[in-house]
Amino acid sequence: METNSLEVLNLWATRHDSRSVVAPILLDIEELTTSFPSFDICHVVRSTNGPAHICAKHACTIERTDSWLDNTPRFLVSSLLADCPANTFNQ
Known part of the structure; x- marks a missing residue:
């Protein structure tokens, strides 16, 4: 981890x-x-852990529990695509 x-x-x-x-x-x-x-x-330094940092930042802004069972939130897809140089994640 x-x-x-x-x-x-x-x-x-x-x-x-x-x-x-x-x-x-x-x-x-x-x-x-x-x-x-x-x-x-x-x-790991924060700059190499971008998607995790973005998720934590998002969690600090919500007042309820979020669950993403049927779709992936846009902010997470964007951060994963930016973090993966080969863009192996499909939207």
Whole structure:
């Protein structure tokens, strides 16, 4: 998993000794990761994580939960197309 948050990365690294309010969530995530052959969290700079940043920015602007079951929102398609040099995502 990639994150542009060094705080998340540091919390993950110290999840067993952490008194943070998110520690139980991280331990739950750790339990879920046992079903994968391997799992790691690494840091990436925000500029290389464009679509994730755009999704997070969008989430901060809405007052309700969005779910996209039948169609992909336009802002997400645009960011994925811009992030993929070969444009392998079809609209």
